[in-house]
Amino acid sequence: MSVDDRDMPAPSVEDPTGARQIDADPFAAARLQALTTQEAIQQMTGADMRQHALKAFSTLGIADSLDDDEFRTSDELAEICQAEPQMMARFLYAMHARGVLTTDEHGRYGLTSLGQALRSGGAMWAALGVITSPLWQQAGDNLAATICTGHPHALNGEETPYPLLAAHPGLAGMFDTFMSSRTTGLAATLAARSFAGFRTVADLGGGDGTLLAALLTAHEHLDSILIEQADVTARTEHRLIERGLAGRVEIIAGDIFNDPCPAADLIILSSILHNWDDPTNLRLLSNARQAMLSAGPHAKLWIVEVPLPVPGIHNHGIDLDLRMMSLFAGGQERTMPQYYDLLARAGLKIIDVSPLPSDHALMIAMVN
Template sequence: MSHSDDLLWGAVAGISRFAALLTMAELGLADHLAHGPLDAGELARRCGAHAPSLRRVLRELAAMDVVRPAGRDGYDLTAKGVALRSDVPDSVRSAIRMLGEEGFWYAMGNLPATVRHGSSAFVERYGHLYDHFAANPAVSGVFDDYMRRRAVPFTEGLVERYAFPATATMVDVAGGKGHILARVLRANPDMRGILFDLEHVAGRAAETLAAEGLSDRAEVVPGDFFVSVPAGGDVYLLASVLHNWDDADAVRILRNVRRAMKPDGRVLVLEVVLPDDQAPHLGKDLDMRMLAIFNGGVERSRDEYAAVLRQADLALRAVVELGSGASLIEAGPR
């Protein structure tokens, strides 16, 4: 079998393996096995599963080395399987659950229809992603946990590899619950921050900043970035924002930032930047999700970000690699 055949058949087998991982994540198998091996029947009882069906899934998971047989009918976690626990810092449980959520599963399965018609089958059935979350709080909670965990390596890269102005005020545009802003402020004790997001998000961000002891250095401002953003900031951060929007909307957001920023201010865009070659890359995988889930959402190359910034009267100055596939694009007034 050729290498290309291996890749193709590996992708075919991958759907079954992902389904087994999704079952493990949804049933919380790793949490149940956290303190040692369990008999498959007892494990089924604890997670409310049909024991004969669970044994078949456990056999597949053992072949993937996330669990291993222990005794006649027992299973234990492997070192790899520990990452499926919900209580470890690098847990992937919420990421797997999010990708297996009904709407996401539908979106990826209907990517051919999206490509045929040029509009997202997901949006046609479920509406905008964030409306879907608003209508399904449990799904929104899984997504929030996924995004928080996904942001950890990017955020650590941001504070380690980028030199912020010592006394700057940073406006975190669409900053969500405030985890990135909190980390930046902790690493830069003379900086101040403004978290800007929709009103229903702003309250949760205020709770995060208060819990971090940062209420005296950070304020939360509700609003819509298509209308305006807070004025007078030295630094404007847009983390995983622009890839949700097509070029026209991305330019609208950036123009509002350009109008609000100080003459010597800077814009920081934290995204996955696509390479110009044909090699496999995280951004290319993410771009399939953006295509499936959003009308207009897209991952971009350096040149494509430069073009969007230029239309907003901004100039790309530098790209800093943050690790884990993410990059920080620094821009300033043209």
């Protein structure tokens, strides 16, 4: 419970006496509704302080100060992190309430699995670094200006954040780690599917090869193609060599929107379409369609995205759509009817949709 929550008396809705009072008092229901509205808004606006707290936890290096099974007192952690003891005690109390820390029988603090995930260099540490970076924060702060002008205000005329990321190697590295971590769970789910009818898989815009690596490891009969921008392919090749898979992946530095796509039994577009507007995606899908026609009538296209839910329902796609609006010119999440329409305009048809982790969906398409 926050300080603001404590300042607001909450009526007991389970008390039948209170219920009778609401019935008797024509203004009581309105007051209860106002209180509920205030609480809802406070919950929404409280997210920024939780984000700031995670950033402070990372900046102070608290996770790096504790081994997995180690416990320290608040004063010990304050000394290690060069923090003011009383402030540190209050902060650790809050992070314990948030589930980032746990305590032993002596009241000393240790890391939960959440806290362990925030160690330097880890995936969630990278995610936190990206989300709390000046670029991401500026994008959110200027959302109103973006809505009014129709272009992401934080990009200074660029179409995507990638050129701005390239100018800050540290942030670009964290972004790569962040994207790779997001792909890992999805990759494991996709790798568990049958690939009996496929020989060659092409991952368009496949990043550092995390998805392809999972597929190739699980299915030894597969060969693959990965197409990415030239400034990404060197990192991709290095990662695949580390995994012992470089010989099974043809890495092509190219433009997936304009360059021809090699023929492949299975073409994958994972978290690609949501970065772009319809005209740009139609060029990409047309390229994929030509590659599928070259591969034969059984070729398939796998699309991984987060479909928007029906109106009035919240899922991960709602927040992600606002993020795309603020950081990608034309970027957007789409409803399933919009995906059906988009693919139909490219001469493709969706034949199956399967749920994936974190509100993602796998859309399987073939040439119409």
